[in-house]
Amino acid sequence: MSITVLGRSERLRHLLPEADSLRISGFQSAAGEWEENAISLDRLVGLGESPIWVVMVDDESLLEFGIYPGDRLIIDRAAECRPGHLVIMDVNGQYEVRRLTHDNQGGRLLLGGHRQARPISYGRDEPLDVCGVVTFVLSYVAQPAM
Template sequence: MSSLSILARGERLRERLLTDVATDLRITGFQSPAEDEREEGLSLDRLTGLGAPHVWGVQVLDDSLIGFGIFRGDRLIVNRAASHLDNKLVVVDLDDGYRVRLVQRDLFGGRWLKAADPIVPDVQLDGEEIIEVWGVVSWVVSCVSS
């Protein structure tokens, strides 16, 4: 009585090649010890959370973030559900559009938005003017070669 096993295409080809070379080879259900050390492929989607409804990708269009080590063409992965802001880069809605700023506390506990360029004045985050924090930058993805 014969038994059948339906295999994926790659497994079927590998089995055919092995049986052509070694007709007496018996394929068992035990995996190779090398499989214990095998690593899964790196998935940027899983690593950064892309695809979740609260995680957005943003592309940098100018050189205004060089002071933060972020360059034109870099991608920012922004978490819109993050709530911890201290010492984080955030995307905020200022009068002239969305900008990236660093949130830092002063000696009295107030939060300030600092720009990458020290010439740009700081803005108080928890002051009288309401400033919308659109999200927290959780990753910077840079292209290092083309």
């Protein structure tokens, strides 16, 4: 396994053009290394920019997409949606996350994240009324200490 400590890569980029290809293969002092290389999560995912929304998943309706209750979704309202993207849209007055895909006739389908969600079909030239594209999913892997 290899990882890239993003804070270090960003700092080195202006000193060494090849910094993007550097990989950390070991840690001499893990605690000091992580603190020194802090990175802004806001900057990484685009928070603070006007077309960005952050929403929290409240239920288990997106489990088939690998998204769990409590996950945060970063939504880019200016991104162009393409097949395979998860999009957020207003369905009967309620926001839902759907996966955009093609149907057998060349049209587009929006699939829900659970089996009870009926697919929404759009013709090839029919405009999609989506609110944005899911660009990141932020999940807890351990509960923070209180």
